Amino acid sequence: MDEAFTGIEQKLGITAACRLTGRSRATHYRRPKPPPVREPRRPQLQPSALKPEERAAVLELMNNAEYAELPPAQIWARELDAGRYHCSVSTMYRPARTRAVR
Secondary structure, three states, X not given: OHHHHHHHHXXXXXXXXXXXXXXXXXXXXXXXXXXXXOOOOOOOOOOOOOOHHHHHHHHHHHHOOXXXXXXHHHHHHHHHHOOOOOOOHHXXXXXXXXXXXX
8 A cells, every 4th residue: 555655646746645545644744754762751759749757657647546437638627626737638638548448
């Protein structure tokens, strides 16, 4: 098919050759180019992400018998009422996804 297309393209031009063969011009221009070589993405930590020891402290707090059955938003509110701030509510949900069930 590519050889036939090349023969038609040389005589009639790319637009006419694409119309006759039913090939998209975008496909025609994309085929000769190899796909770009991409390096695998490295996971990037947010600057405000919890450090492993802070994450462990939040998990320990959430697994505490007093808070074990509460959602992270209620734990956060109760800790804030007690004058303790560990992290934001949304940040508490991340370790909660991996929280061990007791």
